[in-house]
Amino acid sequence: MSASESEIQARLLTQALPYMQRYENKTIVVKYGGHAMGNPELGRAFASDIALLKQSGVNPIVVHGGGPQIGAMLTKMGIESKFEGGLRVTDEKTVEIVEMVLAGSINKEIVALINQTGEWAIGLCGKDGNMVFAEKAKKTIRDPDSNIERVLDLGFVGDVVEVDRTLIDLLARSEMIPVIAPVAPGRDGHTYNINADTFAGAIAGALNATRLLFLTDVPGVLSKQGELIKELSVAQARALIADGTISGGMIPKVETCIDAIKAGVQGVVILNGKTAHSVLLEIFTEHGAGTLIVP
Numbered sequence: 001m002s003a004s005e006s007e008i009q010a011r012l013l014t015q016a017l018p019y020m021q022r023y024e025n026k027t028i029v030v031k032y033g034g035h036a037m038g039n040p041e042l043g044r045a046f047a048s049d050i051a052l053l054k055q056s057g058v059n060p061i062v063v064h065g066g067g068p069q070i071g072a073m074l075t076k077m078g079i080e081s082k083f084e085g086g087l088r089v090t091d092e093k094t095v096e097i098v099e100m101v102l103a104g105s106i107n108k109e110i111v112a113l114i115n116q117t118g119e120w121a122i123g124l125c126g127k128d129g130n131m132v133f134a135e136k137a138k139k140t141i142r143d144p145d146s147n148i149e150r151v152l153d154l155g156f157v158g159d160v161v162e163v164d165r166t167l168i169d170l171l172a173r174s175e176m177i178p179v180i181a182p183v184a185p186g187r188d189g190h191t192y193n194i195n196a197d198t199f200a201g202a203i204a205g206a207l208n209a210t211r212l213l214f215l216t217d218v219p220g221v222l223s224k225q226g227e228l229i230k231e232l233s234v235a236q237a238r239a240l241i242a243d244g245t246i247s248g249g250m251i252p253k254v255e256t257c258i259d260a261i262k263a264g265v266q267g268v269v270i271l272n273g274k275t276a277h278s279v280l281l282e283i284f285t286e287h288g289a290g291t292l293i294v295p
């Protein structure tokens with residue numbers, strides 16, 4: 001290593017100190033989206049970022065998705081994926097596969113990746129420790145042609161109605177890093193499939209998290225010109241939805257950010273999960289990595 005390289009490395013490490021102090025004992029919820037997964041090297045980088053947060057005294061909580069992976073399994077089983085209002089129409093057979101893919105294979109893959117770093121991750125879903133309860137989602141959409149609002153029947157898609165902090169608080173005081181799949185029971189005894197962004201927002205809100213990070217497949221919220229917007233207030237975010245700059249899957253994501261802030265989360269960041277170590281760059285460097293949405 002040359003003298004200048006070691007100087008740069010030393011500078012980066014010392015710059016991280018104030019951020020490590022700022023986030024000590026603070027809760028950071030990281031939503032790891034299905035689109036950000038898949039590349040083994042990036043997966044290892046993500047796991048080592050989460051491990052480093054825990055080692056630095058932060059309380060990281062991972063909530064993961066797996067939409068594309070559920071889609072691939074449904075295709076394998078000859079079942080067609082159907083979405084309405086951005087949510088998967090989930091019948092009885094589909095919810096079994098959703099639970100198998102999310103709470104089974106993907107959850108354990110992430111746990112294994114974190115554990116390979118030497119840290120201790122534990123895989124959970126909303127069912128564990130009565131952590132999350134859901135009820136059938138009440139979602140309406142407005143037909144763009146007729147302008148008539150209609151209630152969607154999405155089957156076993158759930159809205160989070162209760163979060164019990166007991167288990168998460170217990171884990172925060174331990175060596176364990178919770179990795180949570182967005183599946184939860186209803187008081188009616190059914191299992192519900194919950195959009196991972198919504199689930200992460202509800203968890204972060206219930207914990208009054210200091211930060212909620214959404215790892216997706218774009219650098220953050222982009223302007224009409226395609227440039228990264230570094231910071232947005234809730235009012236500015238709403239304006240970008242209204243003028244069509246924010247569209248598609250970014251709309252529910254930004255709406256979840258706004259709800260999480262209203263619920264008490266101090267700041268929400270949308271960032272690129274396809275950039276190695278984006279979590280560390282966001283938390284421990286001055287300039288951050290994505291779009292910060294603040295009250």
Ligand SMILES: Nc1ncnc2c1ncn2[C@@H]1O[C@H](COP(=O)(O)OP(=O)(O)O)[C@@H](O)[C@H]1O
Binds near residue numbers: 033197215217222246
């Ligand atoms: N203004 C915008 N800035 C960034 N992405 C946007 C914007 N408007 C729409 N998008 C779309 O939103 C997508 C991210 O949402 P989504 O696919 O639901 O993410 P994920 O699967 O990671 O939860 C981006 O890949 C992009 O195509």
Ligand SMILES: CC(=O)N[C@@H](CCC(=O)OP(=O)(O)O)C(=O)O
Binds near residue numbers: 032034158193195196
């Ligand atoms: C109701 C609903 O749509 N649930 C999602 C849950 C997974 C998810 O949200 O994963 P990503 O974050 O990777 O998109 C689904 O079935 O695809």
